[in-house]
Amino acid sequence: MMPTGHLSGLEESEHNKLASLAHSLQVPFSLRSQELKQDLAQTLVPAVNSVKEVHRIIDQTVDKKFFQGMSMFDDACVKMEAMTIRERDELESSCLETQVCLRAYTYALL
DSSP: OOOGGGSOHHHHHHHHHHHHHHHHHHHHHHHHHHHHHHHHHHHHHHHHHHHHHHHHHHHHHSOHHHHHHHHHHHHHHHHHHHHHHHHHHHHHHHHHHHHHHHHHHHHHHO
16 A cells, blocks of 8 residues: 555545445455355366266276277278378379370371
């Protein structure tokens, strides 16, 4: 707080009003802060507990080697898909080249 000795009467009155207002807001702000903390706890704690429970269940019931196998299978599928797309593109290119050659031979025969 600012020392009141350096303030004029009007400034001191205004300063006192503001100080009084700030003091009167402490309790409502404190109560609202507690409500928000409680609301946050009521929201986050159940979510965190649910995640912990899911992790516990996964650790107990899910075979990690199965997931590793699924991951390896997925990787192989991604590689196979990329190879298939590349081969399809090559096939389309070859097909277009063949069509161009056939048209050229057909026009040459006419």
